[in-house]
Amino acid sequence: MSQGLLFGPDDVPTAKPVGDAWQRMRVLITVKAAPNPSETYGETVCVAGIRLDLDSPGWVRLYPINFRELDSLHTFKKYDVVSLRAKPARGDFRTESWRPDITSVRTEDHLRSWKRRRAHVExxxxxxxxxxxxxxxxxxxxxxxxxxxxxxxxxxxxxxxxxxxxxxxxxxxxxxxxxxxxxxxxxxxxxxxxxxxxxxxxxxxxxxxxxxxxxxxxxxxxxxxxxxxxxxxxxxxxxxxxxxxxxxxxxxxxxxxxxxxxxxxxxxxxxxxxxx
The missing domain is CATH 2.40.50 (OB fold (Dihydrolipoamide Acetyltransferase, E2P))
Incomplete structure (x- = not known):
């Protein structure tokens, strides 16, 4: 089994952009972590996935998300391909961390088979x-x-x-x-x-x-x-x-x-x- 690169040709996370403007991104959701108590939201979930933007490949972490308070239009599951807008999470130094606008989430596709998932994950x-x-x-x-x-x-x-x-x-x-x-x-x-x-x-x-x-x-x-x-x-x-x-x-x-x-x-x- 071939071993691919983690973040593309340079194997380095793409630095967060300067400024706090919202950016559009497409993400294959691969991670939905267990919920944890939150001071502001009651409970929050950390979601992560692979960016499918041709100009910004790599991992992305989307936080915070309270799944139990999402309406059906904005909910999603693992191995969904979603489009959304997000901005850099300035309170989190980790390069992959972004703050999502949950009202902007739209599900475009669901990769049901392992074969379709493998092409992106491998x-x-x-x-x-x-x-x-x-x-x-x-x-x-x-x-x-x-x-x-x-x-x-x-x-x-x-x-x-x-x-x-x-x-x-x-x-x-x-x-x-x-x-x-x-x-x-x-x-x-x-x-x-x-x-x-x-x-x-x-x-x-x-x-x-x-x-x-x-x-x-x-x-x-x-x-x-x-x-x-x-x-x-x-x-x-x-x-x-x-x-x-x-x-x-x-x-x-x-x-x-x-x-x-x-x-x-x-x-x-x-x-x-x-x-x-």
Whole structure:
């Protein structure tokens, strides 16, 4: 399997433009992270994808987005191709971070088959998570999003979620107590029952990585199976995220991203898993 370049011919994120003007972009959505409590929005989701603009290829992070408060016209899902306008996120030093105008989002297409997705994703796949972390250690503004094909997936750890911190719970409570402009009742964001981590080696010489799973679907599966007991639910999570997505006949790739407050800390934001 060929290894493509992460950000195009120069393998460097395109710098944010000067100024705060809105810009049009087309994006293939590849990442929809699990929601987290927000002071301003109650809850927010980080979305990321690959820009399909011919003059601005590369990764892009779109934040903040509150999916539960989007109307049907502006909602979208993974592997949708969307057009929207966005402006550089000046409060986030990471080069790929943009602030979307959610009212401008229009879905143009959905790439249903792995074959259609592969044409866009494969050129961005890398095989060294170690190199990505080292680059950020040298320059915090280096790539903060990547697609990593692991040399070997060692396993998955699933443990009970500790629940929201007192600060996060305060954010949720404050949001729920505010009146909803639509006249309905706001629903508090519930913490998932379990959290997970992938353990893997990115190359034969890698000492190993343990990265938290922040995929929206990891949390959504727990809610779908909310009536299962803990042991059954853990088995289902392992079955989906290890046995199925990381099976030997799958070409498993992890979408990873770092944290603004801790640039060297990367998490798994989603999994790309077509058949080999």
């Amino acid at each position: 050129p961005y796949v890398r095989d060294s998570m170690c190199a990505i972390r080292e680059a950020v250690h040298t320059d915090p503004c280096a790539a903060s999003l990547a697609a990593i094909r692991p040399h070997r997936v060692l396993g998955i750890d699933v443990k009970p979620h500790p629940g929201w911190s007192p600060e996060d719970q305060r954010k949720i409570d404050r949001h729920v107590s505010q009146p909803d402009l639509t006249g309905g009742d706001r629903i508090a964001l519930q913490a998932p029952r379990f959290q997970g981590w992938y353990r893997y080696r990115c190359t034969p010489d890698c000492g190993g990585h343990r990265q938290g799973i922040l995929d929206w679907e990891f949390v959504a599966l727990q809610r779908t199976l909310g009536n299962r007991n803990d042991d059954d639910l853990v088995r289902e999570l392992r079955s989906a995220y290890l046995d199925r997505m990381c099976a030997p006949h799958r070409d498993t790739v992890f979408y990873v991203g770092n944290q603004a407050k801790s640039p060297r800390t990367f998490s798994v934001l989603g999994v790309y898993w077509p058949e080999r």
